[in-house]
Amino acid sequence: MPMSFNDTWFDKVAFKELFKKYYPPLCIYCRLKYGFDIYLAEDVVHAAFIKLWETRQTLNPDSSPRAYLYKIVDNLSLNTLRHEKVMQQHAAHLLNTTAEDISETTFNSIDLKELSAAIDIAIAELPEQMRIIFELRKYEGLKYAEIASRLNISVKTVDTQITRAMTKLKEKLSRFLILIIALTVTLLFKK
């Protein structure tokens, strides 16, 4: 349902509805686009909602709260990067991601619960050893060599298994990739 500031949304009930609808996707958006950890992303989104609440009476009644929220989150995130010296910490990540812009409109159409379930299933469906190796690298942060020595296999096997895991995951999650990718890593690699 397309909400606009025209609705009597500025009462608390409507504001809560807005919050429940947009809080999770905004957090994930901020998490992906700016590479913040989820808690920092939550802080930013929290601040964005406060800002929306404080300025509710002065907003153009025809504009969309969704677009406005994404805009505030973008602004606050950039400020955070600029001011909090999270900069250094995230510089590496940004180099890798900012070039591709995550589009707010398509992003918001993703059902996060569906996405969450799809990721869980995709990983769970990997052959067991492959899954274990993948999870050790991804969620335990072990290096290839460490995994190899822990599982008593060769580094080459780890390499192959993780690559296969990634290709499988890519296929299984393909319908979401289109939504999230607004393409172009171009800026980054142009010399």
Add this chain to the structure above:
Amino acid sequence: MEDNNQYDELLVRYLFNEDRAGEKAFVENWLNTSEENRRYFDRLKKAWQLTDIKHDLAYITDEANLEAKWDRLEQHITNEDVEAENTARKPGVYRILIAATVAASLLLVIGLGWKFFINNKPAIPVVQHTEKKKDSPAFVVRHEVNTTGKEKRISLADGSLIVLANNSEVTYREPFTEKRAMTLTGKAYFKVVHDNTRPFIVTSGDISTTDIGTEFTITGFKNTSHIIVRLYEGKVVIKAVDTTNRRMKKDVYLLPGQEFVYGSKTALRTFTLNKQAAPEQLMQQEQAGDNPALPETADKPYFMFNNQLLGDVFDNLAALYNVKIICDKKDVQKIYFTRKYDRTDSLETILKEIGTIHHLTITKKDNAYIISK
């Protein structure tokens, strides 16, 4: 796309930061050779990013968590609204209540050259509240940035009041336990509810101002030409943050009506107290008084005195109106005067006004005015 399979291991290693010598450059080169290569890699990377947020997604879509986050937000906006209502609707009552509970109060910090956010920050002009979780989960760091273009009132949990000027920011940690410490950049007015067990300390640049006993302290700014601490009520002590600071070897204790200027010329001055004015008015008045070198007004239909010694004011008036003004320097020492007059104002009116403000008697004798206490 099948052709790319041979590169998969390389690309995945690249994503996982497991690339071996020379591989990184190779991959980047490969990506540069065609749009198709980039698209291929991009999909792989997005899949990789999605697995990255697996746990975050579970956490953020959890209904109970969402309810908890809403409660936190609702509490915040409710407090804001109550605060706004209090200041907007019943200013009289509000002020009396504050006056009754304030022991040491009304401290003002000014810094020239405080941050002008507007120039370097295309941010939305708003008051921002940022909360940061610290190691101890009970504490929340509050960071108030005011770029609304006007003063912003902040009521603290202990009953103290901060009026934050435009382009200024203040940071503090809540809840207040051992001490109430804040850092200020820019300008703010503090009305502190005194608490022996929890000193109120404002740090600003090189100096800090503290509320001691029935007193109070304050701080300075970073990278500013000078810092001014003005005391309206109570008592404060000002200290150098760095004890080896050569500009300020001794602590400075202020009395109401005194201001301390920290900078290239450190000085203690007095100013005229105006007890009726609201904090916002006081702040604006100060702003005018902060520019000691105002432009010459000879060609203007008015003239003004800007925080000048009363003795000098009389000398100026005598010259302007071509009369003699006689006063005992002892009666007017340490009195500073700021006021704007039209050139058509009669000298009689002006002197009468000054006399009323500073409790001086004006007597006219021939072509001279005699000022006495």
